[in-house]
Amino acid sequence: MMLGLAACSKSATETLFNTQETNIDTFVDRYLQSNPDARVVYNKSVVRIVVAEGEGTELAKGGCATVFYAGYNFSGSAMNASTLFATNNSDVAAASKWNISDESVFAPAEMNLGDGLVEGLRLGMEGVRKGEECIILFSGKYGFGRQVGTIPANAALAYSINVQDIRN
Numbered sequence: 001m002m003l004g005l006a007a008c009s010k011s012a013t014e015t016l017f018n019t020q021e022t023n024i025d026t027f028v029d030r031y032l033q034s035n036p037d038a039r040v041v042y043n044k045s046v047v048r049i050v051v052a053e054g055e056g057t058e059l060a061k062g063g064c065a066t067v068f069y070a071g072y073n074f075s076g077s078a079m080n081a082s083t084l085f086a087t088n089n090s091d092v093a094a095a096s097k098w099n100i101s102d103e104s105v106f107a108p109a110e111m112n113l114g115d116g117l118v119e120g121l122r123l124g125m126e127g128v129r130k131g132e133e134c135i136i137l138f139s140g141k142y143g144f145g146r147q148v149g150t151i152p153a154n155a156a157l158a159y160s161i162n163v164q165d166i167r168n
Contacts, residue, residue, distance in 0.1 A: 013140075013154060020139035020156035021045055023076030027137065046123040046138040054129030054163055062114040063168040065125060067161050069109060073151060074137060074158040085150050089162070108164050118144055121159060132163045 028040060028047055041048040059065050070087040072079040081096035090106040100106075113122050120138030128134060140154030147153045 016154060017139045017141045020074075020076070020141075024074070024137045024139065024156065027074075027077065031135075041127060043123040043126055044142070046120050046136065046142055048124045048128075049135040049137070050132060051135060052131070052133040054132030056130050057166065057168065058127045058129055059113065059125060059163075059166045060168045061126060063166060064110055064112045064114075065128060065163055065167075066108045066165040067111055067163050069111075069162075070160040072158045072160075074156040076156070079135075079158050079160065092160070118142070118157075120157060124159070125161070128161070128163050128166065130163055130166055132161075134161050134163075135159070136161060 024047055028049060031049055032038060032040065035051070039050045041050060068089045070079075070089055070092040071085050072083045073085060075083060084092070084096050084098075087093050087096075087098075088106055088109050090100075090103075093100055093106070111117060111121070111125060113125055117125070120142030121136060123142065124134075124136030124138065136159045137156070139156050143155055143157050144151055145154065151157070
């Protein structure tokens with residue numbers, strides 16, 4: 001009986017991930033219709049929409065990027081103040097009406113692709129260049145898995161990234 005419950009749970013999780021990936025594809029299609037100059041990069045099932053091109057060398061596996069970011073629980077249609085769970089961008093925090101008492105959180109963050117990043121963010125960051133602005137979207141398959149703070153278990157996530165610098 002336990003084996004049956006595990007199989008049912010695994011099937012439900014795979015269905016959830018498939019639905020999330022379909023929602024991401026729909027979002028990307030709509031985004032490209034409204035923003036024809038954007039381009040899309042795929043790495044496995046992780047999607048990076050390049051909103052503004054960067055320059056110079058691409059970030060390689062194991063490299064490090066200095067970024068401003070905003071992370072969102074991606075419900076399938078939008079990234080907005082109600083789905084924002086983390087940011088180091090003061091403009092995003094202010095627009096979302098976050099009450100921030102510690103201004104030191106608004107500094108560029110180091111993202112090391114060698115370790116410590118959630119897989120979807122690591123895969124999405126591969127190939128970014130200094131000055132690039134992008135949106136990285138991925139299903140719960142490449143996310144945190146379990147619940148982390150305000151991020152639900154197996155949640156699809158979206159990150160708005162502004163790359164300040166890279167080091168390979």
